[in-house]
Amino acid sequence: MELYHVIAAVGIFVAIYMVIISEKINRTTIAVFGASLLLLFKILTQEQALSKIDFNTIGLLIGMMIIVSITRRTGAFEYLAIWAAKAVKGEPWRIIVVFSIFTAVASAMLDNVTTILLIIPITLVITDTLETDPIPFVLPLILSSNIGGTATLIGDPPNIMIGSAAGLGFIDFIKNLTPIIIVIMIVVIFIFRLLFRKSLHITEEKRMKIMQMDEKLAIKDSVLLKKCLVILGLTIGGFVAHQYLGFESATVALIGAAVLMLISKVDPEEVLLEIEWATLFFFVALFILVGGLEEVGVIRILANGMLNITQGKLVLMLVLILWGSALLSSVLDNIPFVATMIPLIKSMGELSGMDITPLWWALALGACLGGNGTLVGASANVVGSGMLAKHGQKLTFMRYLKYGFPIMIVTIVISTVYLLVFYL
């Protein structure tokens, strides 16, 4: 590898990263352009570029997007939300608690943005009915979505990438991350109570309007609903057993998606139209960009540097990765960050010979929970605030920061204690 290859790879990577951060150009457009430059400057051949793409991550995302696209047509999520709001007798604070838990659980099984897209519309209908400020309702949902998504392999794209690269399966994530996420959710709900409970006052008449809502009207297709529930259940069962069955997680998701498309009889063009192709191409381009750095040896140099800084001590690496990921992910897109960190951590493992498994958990916790820090920290935050803006309510950067950043710090402190106690 020539020196100019190294300089070009680093130059392209840094320049593209800067443009992504600046948000001046669409992130997918600039990332694909950057990846094409690596080919143009012969830093990677086409075959090498393709070999850098993690098709397990891409396949898992496509499979789950298809399953969700079909399932959301049934109205099941709206049914559950209305049923839950009535079950807590339309009491605002209880609605926040039950919706936050529902969001966290749904986010653990689905993509965070998808969960937000499903839960916020019904939440806004409820706050309209109650004639109350929607922000104390929506903000906890955004935070819960990012927290819940951290709990499983399929909950958040960084986890999918980490699981695929590190060979960690669904059960590994359940065993290592779900318990601490449950603890974090309990603490965060307590914080929500301190923050929002006093501001929620409604009249008996408005509460009764919630009780008059009919959840059955939300079900659009009960036959499709049954099919979706069966396939969703089998797919989650498949994730639980995929390591024992010898399947990649993407295989499970794609089989589930293929069977659901077959039995649902929903037009495939309609389903595929709802796939977030821009996000998928962004992933593909990032894998190639980071692959370029790997190919020219830069990742190895960075890993060596990190080992020198931490003097090869796992505790320092753990804390550095957890807090570094959290702080950076609170202001940056966590997907390119995790895409860069994965080969770096792998390389640190190869160079030091130590068991780096705890570092993967530190990266997952930091990158996913860090997204709660600011309004631009995670896609769910941006989508949630965008939906509020469409509804005529502005969730400003500062108002979000006032709640999001301290809660993010609390969750990272809890994660630090957890990692230090259980992994050292």
Place this chain on the structure above:
Amino acid sequence: MRNIINSAEVSQHTIKLQQMGAKVQVINSTLCYVHFNIEGLDLEYVYNINYNGNYFLERIQPYPLAIEEFDTEHDLVKLIQSDVNKFRNAMKSRHVDRFISIAKQINKTFTTFEDTFLNYNIPTEKVDKIYKKILALEFEIDMIREIAKGIELEDPEDN
């Protein structure tokens, strides 16, 4: 991101409409906006190509008019072309401005009538009176068609 947020907004409307008792079917479609400028007159149409391949055409300028539903793109373009030809010819008339203001007034009158009918208890004799006046107006228009000379326009098919 905008598309994602819009789709969530559709969900919100859907839930509200369902709670009102409606059955809501969300169909992906493409909306086309067409603009002509004929000697200073803005002639604008919107049509929507839906999932089943049907086209719903509406004229929005110089005055709104729901036109019709078409099965083929050929029929749609043919109708727009015929409409444009008629307006192009109408622009030669000294009465074009009055014609457009009368058409706008008819639209406005209909809106006022609907608003009155839906928001007020109207005595039967007043309803009868309005009906008779409308019939008289229709008769007047029919009479004009009887005595006025027809305009021969090129068939768009011939182009």
